[in-house]
Amino acid sequence: MAHKRKKIAVIGAGFVGSTTAHWAAQKELGDVVLLDVNEGAAIGKSLDLFQSAPIENFDSKVKGTANYADIQDSDVVIVTAGMPRKPGMSRDELVGINAKIVKDVCAGIKQYAPNSVVIVVCNPMDVMAVYAKQQLGFPRERVIGMGGCLDSARFRAFIAEELNVSVKDVTGVVLGNHGDAMMPVVRTASVGTTPITDLLxxxxIKAIVARTKQAGAEIGGHLKTGSAYYAPSRGAVEMAEAILKDQKRILPVAVELNGEFGVNDGLMVGVLAKLGGAGMEQIIDFKMNADEKAEFDKSVEAVRALVSTLKTVQ
Structure with a gap:
């Protein structure tokens, strides 16, 4: 009997999607299928990526397609399809446009990869993750939003830059929503094991927190058209790797809260969770102090307000 290789489907072959395929193939996480309604873009980018394999020495197969049947039995599906946020455009304005795209994507996933773990990347991520979960009907363990891995990476990068230390020795997480109300957790951020509050x-610290919250907009402002894609795609692949390799990583990701942290109305909010072979395997009960809880609650309200705009999309 042939051994089944791991399979990763990436939906959307724009900058985020094609770079996600790049990281996943390069890390040999499994065979990669890049799907886009623009079949030519998906096939062309996949061929180009595959032709780098002999130089980079990876054995992952890469296939481009517009046909959902090709994602059959994927272990992980990463959803990047959607319009990027343009300069001056709020994440909210994207809801109507991207919900329609996500609805179609979810129909394809349900039909061909009903046992997959789905990672939602497209913006506004918090809302699209909630909407995808509604459309898919999967258990909460298998629909996860990518925001925290990206925001935490930005937070850590800025701390490392400010202190002129290796990013490898900086820890720090960002919880809450993937937007202006995100919550970089200053109290637990450290360099080595030294709290950043002892070093900065x-x-x-206030400036780093502010820059972290605006990091996406900062990049968009420079690019003029389009938005960030290297770090967002790498955040999604960090999550995919934890799942595909059953690593039991503790990562900041958006998951549906069923009473945790006092949230129980189906909202998906960034928390620390264990990611392994079954998807989201455990929510870590992060003990917040009063200030953090107040900030987290504000973040939850921001998600709730955005999700309420979904009611007009059907």
Missing amino acids: SADK
């Missing part, structure tokens, strides 16, 4: 002034 309150003003410096």
Whole structure:
């Protein structure tokens, strides 16, 4: 009997999707299927990526397609399809446009990869993750939003830059929503094992937190058209790797809360969770102090407000 290789489907062959396929293939996480309504883009980018395999020495197969039948039995599906946020456009304005795309995508996933773990990347991520979960009807363990891995990477990058230390020795997480109300957790951020509050002034920390919250907009402002794609795609692949290799990683991801942290109305909010072979295997009960809980609650409200705009999309 032939051994089944792991399979990753990436929906959307734009900058985020094609770069997601790139990281996944390069890391040999499994065979990659890149799907886009623009079949030519999906096939062309897949061929190009596959032709780098002899140089980079990876054995992952890469296939481009517009046909959902090709994602059959994928272990992980990463949804990047959707319009990017344009400069000056709020994440909210994207809801109507991208919900329609996500609805079609979910129909394809349900039909051909009903046992997959789905990672939602497209913006506004919190809402699209909630909408995808509604459309898919999968258990909460198998629909996860990518926001925290990206926001936490930005937070850590800015701390490392400010202190002129290796990013490898910086820990820090961002919880809450993937938007202006995100919550970089200053209290637990550290360099080595030293809290950043011992190493940086309150003003410096405040500036890093503010920059982290606006990091996506900062990049968009420089690019003029389009938005970030290297770090968002790498965040999605960090999650996919944890699942495909059953790593039991503790990562900041958006999952549906069923009473955890006082949230129980089907909202998907960024928390620390264990990712393994079954998808989201455990939510880590992060003990927040009063200030953090107040900030987290504000973040939850931001998600709730965005999700309420979904009611007009059907």
